Amino acid sequence: MDPDTDFDVIVVGAGPTGLTLANELGLAGVRAVVLEKLPERTGQSKALNLQPRTAEMLDMRGWLEPVLDRAVARLPAGHFAGMPLAYDAFDTPFPYQVGIPQARVEEFLEERLAASGGAPVLRGYELTAVAQDAAGVTATVTGPDGPRRLRAAWLVGADGGRSRVRKELGVGFPGRDGRYSMVVADVVLARDAGLPTDWQLPRFDPSDEGAFLIPLGDDTYRFLFGGPEQQKVDRDAPVTEDEVRAALRPVGGVVPRLREVRWASRFTDASRQAERYRTGRVLLAGDAAHIHLPAGGQGLNLGVQDAFNLGWKLAAVVRGRAPEELLDTYHAERHPVGVGVLKNTRAQGVMMVPDEDVLALRDIVTDLVALPEVNRHLAGMISGLGIRYAVPGAPAHPLLGARMPGVRLPDGRGALVGHPAAGPDELLRPWRDRVALTAAADGDQDLVLVRPDGYVAWAGTDGTGTGDDSLRAALTRWFGPGD
Numbered sequence: 490m491d492p493d494t495d496f497d498v499i500v501v502g503a504g505p506t507g508l509t510l511a512n513e514l515g516l517a518g519v520r521a522v523v524l525e526k527l528p529e530r531t532g533q534s535k536a537l538n539l540q541p542r543t544a545e546m547l548d549m550r551g552w553l554e555p556v557l558d559r560a561v562a563r564l565p566a567g568h569f570a571g572m573p574l575a576y577d578a579f580d581t582p583f584p585y586q587v588g589i590p591q592a593r594v595e596e597f598l599e600e601r602l603a604a605s606g607g608a609p610v611l612r613g614y615e616l617t618a619v620a621q622d623a624a625g626v627t628a629t630v631t632g633p634d635g636p637r638r639l640r641a642a643w644l645v646g647a648d649g650g651r652s653r654v655r656k657e658l659g660v661g662f663p664g665r666d667g668r669y670s671m672v673v674a675d676v677v678l679a680r681d682a683g684l685p686t687d688w689q690l691p692r693f694d695p696s697d698e699g700a701f702l703i704p705l706g707d708d709t710y711r712f713l714f715g716g717p718e719q720q721k722v723d724r725d726a727p728v729t730e731d732e733v734r735a736a737l738r739p740v741g742g743v744v745p746r747l748r749e750v751r752w753a754s755r756f757t758d759a760s761r762q763a764e765r766y767r768t769g770r771v772l773l774a775g776d777a778a779h780i781h782l783p784a785g786g787q788g789l790n791l792g793v794q795d796a797f798n799l800g801w802k803l804a805a806v807v808r809g810r811a812p813e814e815l816l817d818t819y820h821a822e823r824h825p826v827g828v829g830v831l832k833n834t835r836a837q838g839v840m841m842v843p844d845e846d847v848l849a850l851r852d853i854v855t856d857l858v859a860l861p862e863v864n865r866h867l868a869g870m871i872s873g874l875g876i877r878y879a880v881p882g883a884p885a886h887p888l889l890g891a892r893m894p895g896v897r898l899p900d901g902r903g904a905l906v907g908h909p910a911a912g913p914d915e916l917l918r919p920w921r922d923r924v925a926l927t928a929a930a931d932g933d934q935d936l937v938l939v940r941p942d943g944y945v946a947w948a949g950t951d952g953t954g955t956g957d958d959s960l961r962a963a964l965t966r967w968f969g970p971g972d
Contacts, residue, residue, distance in 0.1 A: 506775030513800025515607030516901030542873030667757020919971025
């Protein structure tokens with residue numbers, strides 16, 4: 490059986506991470522294909538929110554407005570183990586969480602991919618083997634038409650926490666197994682229970698024994714529950730209606746009546762991260778690279794932001810614009826971000842244990858979180874707005890490595906942002922197919938080189954004279970040699 494060689498990149502997994510990556514590759518004209526083992530979208534809501542930084546990145550591409558059209562609510566705050574976090578302390582047009590089920594995000598991303606003529610999504614194709622050599626990667630899959638081999642220059646595993654790609658590579662996944670088991674379900678409840686009807690942040694109440702009920706609209710609720718009985722159930726055992734019904738707690742003195750279980754799944758507080766995000770021509774993203782307790786609403790956002798970081802870099806390498814070493818910055822930048830999320834979710838897990846000593850600690854931490862400085866620090870962590878990448882070799886500047894709010898990069902190119910009078914048009918000319926010269930909205934005289942993912946790669950007071958060498962070096966490092 491001869492392999493199909495029509496692709497530059499094979500993306501394994503059609504969740505939010507894989508679909509975001511495929512759209513990013515499509516912006517650069519990269520020939521990609523998405524493989525998904527499920528024959529069709531499940532429609533399961535799963536994750537429920539977009540954090541402010543994810544909203545900024547979607548807006549940067551012009552994709553946020555159609556996503557907002559599918560959203561259910563806007564939540565004006567975040568939370569750390571149920572303790573409110575204010576997002577309005579940041580310079581962002583989106584100081585809130587977008588309440589939207591994951592299924593709707595996936596639906597938009599796949600529709601956009603099809604409308605733009607991007608990567609085809611091949612459903613019902615399960616990866617069974619991966620082999621790579623100096624020239625590319627061969628993926629063996631089983632699909633509706635039987636076994637098949639696909640050949641591409643690169644492959645990205647975005648195939649979830651039990652990633653076959655990661656296992657085929659033999660990449661270590663250190664961390665710890667789950668110590669506490671819970672169930673997540675979308676349920677339809679009768680209206681006669683006096684239940685809240687508007688979306689809201691989860692609250693923590695030790696009397697609930699780890700149960701949370703979050704309204705999603707149309708009598709549908711996200712129900713999370715744990716308890717001693719859950720610790721005795723096998724991780725892969727189906728969740729029964731009787732189990733869900735027994736876990737429902739009284740609301741206003743009345744136990745809600747269960748009408749339907751839309752879907753249900755078991756999860757744990759397992760916390761693991763891939764030792765490396767790149768192995769030769771194969772890379773890992775999303776849950777394939779990290780798993781953690783779904784605390785604070787970070788999981789989907791972490792994966793989508795992985796994809797935004799990786800997409801433009803992989804496209805530049807595929808198109809011969811940048812050396813393969815650019816891909817090493819993907820691990821260097823995103824692995825520490827993953828470490829931070831695993832750390833904060835483990836801390837949140839401890840803070841939600843209904844133990845008297847933990848509750849005493851929680852009372853003290855609640856007082857600390859109310860302090861503006863502490864609240865802002867945690868809000869930056871949970872929202873993604875506090876991410877700042879190290880940029881070795883670049884001149885020091887307050888913006889270096891940070892996100893650039895308000896920048897629009899719909900075509901996936903970078904931008905040199907500054908006052909037109911300060912713009913080094915001649916210096917930039919060899920990179921104009923990859924970097925646009927954009928006037929700053931506030932007339933700031935500083936020049937800021939913004940990467941396609943919206944982060945600052947270089948900043949200075951001008952682009953002339955002594956600034957030429959450092960700006961030219963930054964352009965070459967992030968966008969390849971000039972034409």
